[in-house]
Amino acid sequence: MAAPTLVLLHGVGLDHTVWEPVAGLLRADFRIVAPDLPGHGTRPPALAGTTLAGLADGVAEEIPPGSHLVGFSLGALVAQHLAVHRPELVATLTSVSSVCQRTEAERAAVLRRLDSATQDLAASTEASLHRWYDGTDVSQEWVHATEAILLANDPDSFVHCYRVFATGDAEIAAHLPEIRVPSLAVTGELDPGSTPEMTHRLVRAIPDCTAEVIPGARHMLPIQKPRELVTSVSDFLRRYAHV
Template sequence: MSATPPEATHEVQFVTLHGHRRAYVKVGQGPALLLLHGLACDHTTWEPVIDALAQRFTVIAPDLLGHGQSAKPRADYTLGGYANGMRDLLTVLGIDKVTVVGHSFGGGVAMQFAYQFPERTERMVLVASGGLGPEVTPAIRAIASPGFHQAMGLATLPGVRQVNTGALRALSHLPSKYTHDLDEVADIVDSFADPAARAAIRHVVRAVVDWRGQIVTMADRAYLTEAMPMCVIWGRDDQVLPVRHADTAARIAPKARVEVIADAGHFPHKDHPQRFVTLLTDFVQSTQPAVYSRARWRALLRNGASAPIPQVAREVSERHGGRSLTIA
């Protein structure tokens, strides 16, 4: 079964897993990239880069459960549940191994996927990812608060929603880093007109955020990236998850490649799609895919993170209009 909404560029296909409909886009040929979108978004967040990536890769861009055109049941919205869902989707599609690319909340899912299924993960790419520090915009913390569902129901009533989203899109054109991503926020507000979508997103947020910020962190398991190539990409003007979390990634995963893009907010793949494609393509082509070894994984788990983290060596250069930190 497949359908293509008028505004979509790529054909959306559907598969039913565990009784729930999952939507996804699959295009291109070559090594597989699994693109995981962020909270309250869907696969269309990757539209600016899908075609360019599909020239070299098989691109799979799903709508996570509770998002987009996928089902929005009362279900397991934990990171582990999402990782299991991605494993099952890839299995149905006949894809054994992927480079997993996660944006924002999708970065948390990418980390969990790589942790649960290292034998199926060749590389990990985190884009303005959650799980690298407690700080998060108050707007996301508010989603988990009492009364959010009702308040957003009022804010998305016909007429009211158009005024709110129109104002957000107008403000997004102002030359300020604080309004950089408001057009994306407007799309999210539009999606909240669906009560099922609001309920699903509230469940997602409550699994990873409380009143103090992000609950989930990769810091305690970062040493496992020793066995897997990792790249982190961030927008310097990110107002959702602070860019200093990219420095955290460099500290806890010293072998990671870290790229900070100037004049980009929380969606660097949309702000600078050509640069994003160049960075991602170069990372994949210049690294060998991880090869899962149970013995090595066992040794890493036994040794844990007890050894001191080595000093991070950085080579900083200005290229493509942004700051590039190549982690030695």
């Protein structure tokens, strides 16, 4: 019997390499597909007017029907869009560190970060690294690697994709009740952006969704807590998808 396919979708400004710690723990049991989103990694820069639908369409052809989707941050919004609009591709949905139905205050905060990225990518990168990694035990090697990935972005392309991240939760919100596959929402206890409250909003919005909050974790779960994240995903797939 062929191994089930697990599709890993990364966050804004990052690339598929952020999944390496997770993929290394799962390759024995799954066929891993980790495409770069449009405008990221080796993909051509994203153009002005890039949309959540455009990002989803950009990876859909790489996803076999009946895959188990695990989306992180922006990748979670993309995965949710696919679960709504391309349901034949999605057997289960896992949203990692996902925003959901931001409040006015939360929207204002992310729009300030978008403005900072528009003005100065280097300063925005430094602020992100502090927000994601301060107070964690993540190695400096990973911190420097994340910095290099972020700074390698085309500045305009990064802003176009960040704008999707800043607004995409409002776009997908009304459609979340249409998701009909078993779903998991997982975030870090100390995530300042994709908060535990947002994870519980996903549970209330998606009909068959469970929540998990990983103690002591911040935003970058695939790097900070890969084993804990793998345990969450594996337990979920065993319980709800018989994988």
